[in-house]
């Protein structure tokens with residue numbers, strides 16, 4: 001009697017002629033729309049995530065071995081007191097970035113102390129750290145943004161690319177043209193060209209719109225995915241108070257002027273107090289300095 005022989009499947013051939021990984025549009029094993037069931041936020045320990053991904057190197061780093069990655073990226077996550085979101089997000093992103101065949105690592109940038117949040121400063125600090133890792137671009141990624149489709153490219157963009165364009169809580173609509181909040185990919189040279197984020201926004205709101213205006217003021221176009229692949233679920237969290245709307249609007253009235261002097265070049269506005277290389281991410285503790293009186297008065 002003949003035995004049934006199961007032929008082993010030939011491994012999927014990924015690499016292009018020159019050995020490099022294909023661009024996202026040509027990767028054959030992406031899934032498209034992703035199930036969102038995992039977003040039920042139960043606590044997930046970092047150790048559990050690491051145990052499922054022993055292939056990750058220090059700082060949650062990884063690169064494909066079936067082709068030569070085109071881009072070396074750092075995912076920068078601004079963070080304070082949202083542990084359950086953080087571990088879930090990293091767990092969710094790892095397989096997506098692996099399927100996209102990117103050379104990646106994670107940088108969690110946490111503000112030191114309990115004072116008013118300054119997202120611009122902790123982003124600038126993390127960017128400087130990312131430069132020291134020799135990456136080609138950074139992807140700024142709010143901790144509560146979960147992609148709904150793995151065809152949205154996390155690769156390095158030729159100009160600023162707003163990945164987080166269509167968000168569940170915002171009715172999957174783009175509300176205004178300078179919007180770049182949530183998830184933004186930018187090359188090292190473009191981030192330098194816009195002088196990074198403003199250091200002047202405290203508490204909630206403004207810094208992202210200011211970034212959008214910086215980008216547009218230098219005549220870049222903001223690239224966006226299409227409305228299907230660019231969908232994100234934003235997790236629920238306590239809404240932070242917009243403490244000083246008048247100060248925010250005043251600043252947003254002169255974003256283009258501030259590009260020259262308010263941003264990455266003011267390196268005395270923050271100090272990286274501590275860097276820890278953890279199994280899933282580099283952890284930065286960033287001191288953002290004193291809150292100015294006019295902002296504190298409103299808090």
Ligand code: UDP
Nearest residue numbers: 077078079080081082117141142143144240
């Ligand atoms: N963030 C954080 N803890 C905070 C406030 C902000 O981790 O207490 C980070 C987190 O990455 C978050 C991002 O900053 O996704 C933007 O803040 P938030 O989600 O509160 O802004 P909103 O969704 O209201 O625009």
Ligand code: MN
Nearest residue numbers: 142144234237
């Ligand atoms: Mn949010």
